Amino acid sequence: MSDEQYRANELLPLEDEQIVSKVTSYLSNCIKDFKNATVTDKEIGRFPNSLTHFFPGSYKDMMRGSTSFPNLFMAGDWIITRYGSWSQINAEKLKIWFAAFPSQEKSYVTGLEAANRTVDYLEEGSFAKIIPVEEDEPHIQALRSLNRSFNEITAQFPLSSYFLQ
Numbered sequence: 001m002s003d004e005q006y007r008a009n010e011l012l013p014l015e016d017e018q019i020v021s022k023v024t025s026y027l028s029n030c031i032k033d034f035k036n037a038t039v040t041d042k043e044i045g046r047f048p049n050s051l052t053h054f055f056p057g058s059y060k061d062m063m064r065g066s067t068s069f070p071n072l073f074m075a076g077d078w079i080i081t082r083y084g085s086w087s088q089i090n091a092e093k094l095k096i097w098f099a100a101f102p103s104q105e106k107s108y109v110t111g112l113e114a115a116n117r118t119v120d121y122l123e124e125g126s127f128a129k130i131i132p133v134e135e136d137e138p139h140i141q142a143l144r145s146l147n148r149s150f151n152e153i154t155a156q157f158p159l160s161s162y163f164l165q
Helices: 016-030 032-036 103-122 138-154
Strands: none
C-alpha cells in the first residue's frame, strides 16, 4: 500500500506510529478491514512546503502515450490515458490491489496501452485487453459538469491563472 497526503502539514510533527494510525483510520473509513490490519513495514517521508509532480492542475502538463516518433510509445503514471486516472482504475478487474495513491496501476495500464500500440505498429502479436473504467455515478457527473462550468467562468477573470484551480 502507498499513501500520499496532500496539504498534510498537521502530520509533519507527528511520530511515525501516529501517522500510521491516522492513515489506517482514514483507510478503514473506506475499507472496514483496515481497522484490524497489521502494518508490517513502513517508510514515511516528510517534505514540508513541497508537492509531488501530481499537484492540482498538473494534468494539462502530462504526456500522451504516442509521440512524434512513429515507433516510440510512452508508459507511466504521468501519461494521459482514456482508461481513467490512478484513482479510477478498477483494480479488482485488473487483479491488482491498491489504496490511496496507486500510481503503479496507471503505469500498468499505460504499459498495456504502449504494448498495444507496438503490436499495432509492428502488425504482429496479440493485443492486451484493457477493461475500461466504469461510468461515474450521476451525482459525480453533475459535479464534474458544474466544476467545468465554474472553471470556464473564472478563467475569464483577470489574473485567474494565478490562483489554485
